[in-house]
Amino acid sequence: MGSTNSTLSKIPNVEELMQETGFTPAHIVRLYDRFEALDKEKTGHLRPQDFGAINRLAMNPIGDRIIGAFFSPGQETVDFHSFVRILAHFRPADKKRPKDPSMPEPVNSRTSKLKFAFQLYDQDKDGKISRAELLQVLRSMLEMQVTEEQLESIADRTIQEADLDKDDAISFEEFRKSLEKVNIDHKMSIRFLR
Amino acid sequence: MACRTCLWLLGTTFFTCTVRLVVEGTEVGATQESHPEPGVVGSNHSQAGGGHGSSISGIQIVTFKWHHVEAPYLIALWILVAGVSKMVVELNHSLTSVIPESALLIIIGWILGGIIYGADKMQTFTLTPTVFFFYLLPQVILDAGYFMPNKLFFSNMGAILVYAVIGTCWNAATVGLGLWGCWLGGAMGDIDIGLLQFLLFGSLIAAVDPVAVIAVFEEVHVNEVLFIMVFGESLLNDGVTVVLFNVFDAFVSLGGAEIDAVEIIKGIISFFVVAFGGSLVGIIFALLISLLTRCTKNIQIIEPGFIFILGYLSYLTAEMLSLSAILSIVFCGICCQKYINANMDERSVTTVRYVMKVLANGSETIIFVFLGISAIDPAVWVWNTGFILLTLLFIFVFRFIGVFLLTWILNKYRLVPLEFIDQVVMSYGGLRGAVAYGLVAMLDENKFKEKNLMVSTTLIVVYFTVMLQGITMKPLVTWLKVKRAAVTELTLAEKIQNRTFDHMLVAIEDISGQIGHNYMRDKWHNFEERWLCWFLMKPSARKSRDYIFNIFHQLNLKDAMSYVKEGERRGSLAFVRNETKADVDFNKKFRASFSEIMPDIMADNMGPDHVPLSSILQDIVPSVCLDMHEQDLTMRESEDFNAHHLLQQHLYRGRKQHRHRYSRSHLETNRDENEVQEIFQRTMRSRLESFKSAKMGVAPAKKIQTKHQKKDKPQKMPNGNSSDKSKNHPYGDKGTCSLLFTSLLHYMKWGHQPPVVCIIIQSHSKAISRICLILENRLD
Numbered sequence A: 001m002g003s004t005n006s007t008l009s010k011i012p013n014v015e016e017l018m019q020e021t022g023f024t025p026a027h028i029v030r031l032y033d034r035f036e037a038l039d040k041e042k043t044g045h046l047r048p049q050d051f052g053a054i055n056r057l058a059m060n061p062i063g064d065r066i067i068g069a070f071f072s073p074g075q076e077t078v079d080f081h082s083f084v085r086i087l088a089h090f091r092p093a094d095k096k097r098p099k100d101p102s103m104p105e106p107v108n109s110r111t112s113k114l115k116f117a118f119q120l121y122d123q124d125k126d127g128k129i130s131r132a133e134l135l136q137v138l139r140s141m142l143e144m145q146v147t148e149e150q151l152e153s154i155a156d157r158t159i160q161e162a163d164l165d166k167d168d169a170i171s172f173e174e175f176r177k178s179l180e181k182v183n184i185d186h187k188m189s190i191r192f193l194r
Numbered sequence B: 001m002a003c004r005t006c007l008w009l010l011g012t013t014f015f016t017c018t019v020r021l022v023v024e025g026t027e028v029g030a031t032q033e034s035h036p037e038p039g040v041v042g043s044n045h046s047q048a049g050g051g052h053g054s055s056i057s058g059i060q061i062v063t064f065k066w067h068h069v070e071a072p073y074l075i076a077l078w079i080l081v082a083g084v085s086k087m088v089v090e091l092n093h094s095l096t097s098v099i100p101e102s103a104l105l106i107i108i109g110w111i112l113g114g115i116i117y118g119a120d121k122m123q124t125f126t127l128t129p130t131v132f133f134f135y136l137l138p139q140v141i142l143d144a145g146y147f148m149p150n151k152l153f154f155s156n157m158g159a160i161l162v163y164a165v166i167g168t169c170w171n172a173a174t175v176g177l178g179l180w181g182c183w184l185g186g187a188m189g190d191i192d193i194g195l196l197q198f199l200l201f202g203s204l205i206a207a208v209d210p211v212a213v214i215a216v217f218e219e220v221h222v223n224e225v226l227f228i229m230v231f232g233e234s235l236l237n238d239g240v241t242v243v244l245f246n247v248f249d250a251f252v253s254l255g256g257a258e259i260d261a262v263e264i265i266k267g268i269i270s271f272f273v274v275a276f277g278g279s280l281v282g283i284i285f286a287l288l289i290s291l292l293t294r295c296t297k298n299i300q301i302i303e304p305g306f307i308f309i310l311g312y313l314s315y316l317t318a319e320m321l322s323l324s325a326i327l328s329i330v331f332c333g334i335c336c337q338k339y340i341n342a343n344m345d346e347r348s349v350t351t352v353r354y355v356m357k358v359l360a361n362g363s364e365t366i367i368f369v370f371l372g373i374s375a376i377d378p379a380v381w382v383w384n385t386g387f388i389l390l391t392l393l394f395i396f397v398f399r400f401i402g403v404f405l406l407t408w409i410l411n412k413y414r415l416v417p418l419e420f421i422d423q424v425v426m427s428y429g430g431l432r433g434a435v436a437y438g439l440v441a442m443l444d445e446n447k448f449k450e451k452n453l454m455v456s457t458t459l460i461v462v463y464f465t466v467m468l469q470g471i472t473m474k475p476l477v478t479w480l481k482v483k484r485a486a487v488t489e490l491t492l493a494e495k496i497q498n499r500t501f502d503h504m505l506v507a508i509e510d511i512s513g514q515i516g517h518n519y520m521r522d523k524w525h526n527f528e529e530r531w532l533c534w535f536l537m538k539p540s541a542r543k544s545r546d547y548i549f550n551i552f553h554q555l556n557l558k559d560a561m562s563y564v565k566e567g568e569r570r571g572s573l574a575f576v577r578n579e580t581k582a583d584v585d586f587n588k589k590f591r592a593s594f595s596e597i598m599p600d601i602m603a604d605n606m607g608p609d610h611v612p613l614s615s616i617l618q619d620i621v622p623s624v625c626l627d628m629h630e631q632d633l634t635m636r637e638s639e640d641f642n643a644h645h646l647l648q649q650h651l652y653r654g655r656k657q658h659r660h661r662y663s664r665s666h667l668e669t670n671r672d673e674n675e676v677q678e679i680f681q682r683t684m685r686s687r688l689e690s691f692k693s694a695k696m697g698v699a700p701a702k703k704i705q706t707k708h709q710k711k712d713k714p715q716k717m718p719n720g721n722s723s724d725k726s727k728n729h730p731y732g733d734k735g736t737c738s739l740l741f742t743s744l745l746h747y748m749k750w751g752h753q754p755p756v757v758c759i760i761i762q763s764h765s766k767a768i769s770r771i772c773l774i775l776e777n778r779l780d
Helices: A002-010 A013-019 A025-038 A048-051 A054-059 A063-070 A080-088 A111-122 A132-140 A148-162 A171-176 B002-026 B067-088 B093-098 B101-118 B130-147 B149-156 B157-184 B195-206 B208-216 B223-255 B259-295 B297-321 B325-343 B344-373 B384-410 B422-430 B432-439 B451-484 B494-510 B519-536 B539-570 B580-598 B613-618 B635-648 B670-696 B707-712 B721-728 B734-747 B755-780
Strands: none
Touching: A002 A025, A002 A063, A013 A025, A013 A080, A025 A080, A048 A054, A048 A063, A048 B195, A048 B432, A054 A063, A054 B494, A063 A080, A063 A111, A063 B494, A063 B670, A080 B494, A111 A132, A111 A171, A111 B002, A111 B494, A111 B670, A132 A148, A148 A171, A148 B494, A148 B635, A171 B149, A171 B494, B067 B101, B067 B344, B093 B101, B101 B208, B101 B344, B101 B451, B130 B208, B130 B259, B130 B297, B130 B344, B130 B432, B149 B157, B149 B325, B157 B195, B157 B223, B157 B384, B157 B580, B195 B223, B195 B384, B195 B432, B195 B451, B208 B344, B208 B432, B208 B451, B223 B259, B223 B422, B223 B432, B259 B297, B259 B325, B259 B519, B297 B344, B325 B344, B344 B432, B344 B451, B384 B422, B384 B451, B384 B670, B422 B451, B494 B635, B539 B635
16 A cells, blocks of 8 residues: 555655564554654654553553563664564464574564563563562552552462572572463454554 | 332232223223323333323312323333342342343343233333334434444544445345345245335345444453444444435335436435435534533533433434434544543542443343234244244355454554454354334335334344344353363463563553554644634633643742752752651641642542542552551461462452453443552652652662561672662652653552643653753753
């Protein structure tokens, strides 16, 4: 369609982006429209307040963490490429993709999705979910009436279950192992990003 | 208890019958009293005689004046009977979860019909088309329109229209032609019928019925897109049904020979006229209602009445102009929702919502009970195996084919394709109901020799779809989805992670803008905000949006400046650590300024659905007090159980689970609102904290004061620089500041409808960033 092509031409390196993320041109265009709608100042970058304007996120217990996940450490803005790359994590996995070890892991594979989820917990990026980090997440997801002792006991038992090398923290491998029975593709995919 | 209500039910019906018999028995005179207006009960048994036939000998102290009260008494009695039936049906919850309520009500109707028939030897009470179309159907449809989730509806409008228009035409044509073909083939024996009559029958049996659809889909939880498709289709296909019905009726009257191209073209044009005309009438009445509620400030006590009267008038007006009445009342409800909710007083809004539900539920109950009763009438029954079975087969099969075909075409244009399961549920959920029965009962017996056959078939179709498909819908859905069932007990990590995933998905959906941004939609939003809101909303409703923003602006400037002054005075900013105190001050400031400027918001007389703003403000004080609960977790064994139990009880449910859904019998639950409010407050508070720390340059107090805190200080920093700051406010200073303001703005409007807030935020984003800059300049 004419409009699709004209919008696509506005985006730099769009071919590379499509290749890397696997989105179709129609999706890229739609995401670009959304990006522009969020970017009210038309700077070409998204800042935290642009995300904050989505008031529904404030009603999400981990909304602020998700917003933080869009911003690489130290960066204050998100450009379109990063925006799309993060969203690409939520594409349903391509079933027909051949296992090609030489190619880099696609963004929407199980491992990549799990890595994204892991990073939500691991705010200090040390590769482990410490007890405090787990407590923080739990605190935000549980109702106010849950007391500290109850929280701690939940966190303790969770770490106990998942922590195999007994270092009182959950590494990525342990995280992955604890979720091996969960259908990550189903739980972390959004249909309309197919 | 159950026995008593059953006895009550039987008692009232017996009473009805015996009263009539007794009255007839005491009659001496044969004078025919003219029958009063047709009420709820369409009695086709003429009333003989009056009560004053016997000669009067002296003054009678007490007389039995049945005829005096007959009509209203019977109406009231029947409404009571319907209500009691519903009570009986709802006694046993395990039963209603298997068999949908509508099916049970039909069964009760059969029982009652049997009793009446046994007493009267004929069916005195049936569902007549007049009563149905004028007194029972409008409130059901108004309820559907008023509570319609507009955003969802309009974003899927294209698909809904395709199914409603093309799908219904397809169903009508195929069923009609199929039956005609079979008749020609001799499968139905010898009946006096023709092609046109078959087409007419096809058109009235093709329409999916909104009453039946809702009644069944309440039990079955399907995703919202699917729900809105079936629901929207059932509401909008009336336009097509009416046109087809009238056109074929006219054709039958004309006779087959008179039909030529002109007539057919007229038929097609009449479709557009009827459909768009009906919608237009509805929209006009919606405008009227909104305008009216703008001026009703002084008569708040009868405000709710206007909604219902004008809604009903829109229905009748469309009917008078031979346009689609259902479309009219649907669009009236859809278009006026937002404005009347903003204009009217809170109590009136609550009243309207509850009364709407009462009327709709009541009507639905009466409709189903009478559908049952009307069946017990041997005068109506004509059995023709071929006709009936073939009809059942055709509507079922052609519905499936139609839906799959249309979906295949639609999926080429949709970004979110409709999956196989959705299509199956959509086809299977195409229930027929009372509308079809009402239409068939309106047929003229002289033109349609086989009217009774058609009536019988329609009744059987209705029973089949409502009962069989209703009962099997839930198991079918569960069976289809069962592929991913994991029945094993989940570990704690899995449970937590599952919930995290839910929240994550909701957040990403919000960020990526599921509905999609659209030039037309944005244009419409701007137009609506500028012109329509100005025209249709009360000035105070509009102004309150700006007032709040202004107060907020003042408040925050004052507050931010006072923090800085306080810090300068004390020489250090350690006081910021004392979270509780800081929050309380903030709280007091809010309330004080609030109450002086906006007295009506602070009033405590709010309806049950909306928590008064004052109580929300009180909650800003953190309720997680470390020493409050004294729990001795001495029992280690039960700890495991406790942990799982705690998670079960207290994890926030994601938005997917308490989604805004249309439901006939439930209004929005408070729990979801409370939960969302709580989450919102906490987010806001955490943003406030990071804002404070960003401004003051101090690490905020760790929210969770645990004993192990010392170990968890951020020791390992990969990049080494001031990562402490970046850890706690990842968005940077300006970002947090603006984030805070937008969220606070939303928070303060909590007592009112959220959609207004979106407009505020969008329209004031420039102002927000300006404020941000002002603040930065003053504080730096």
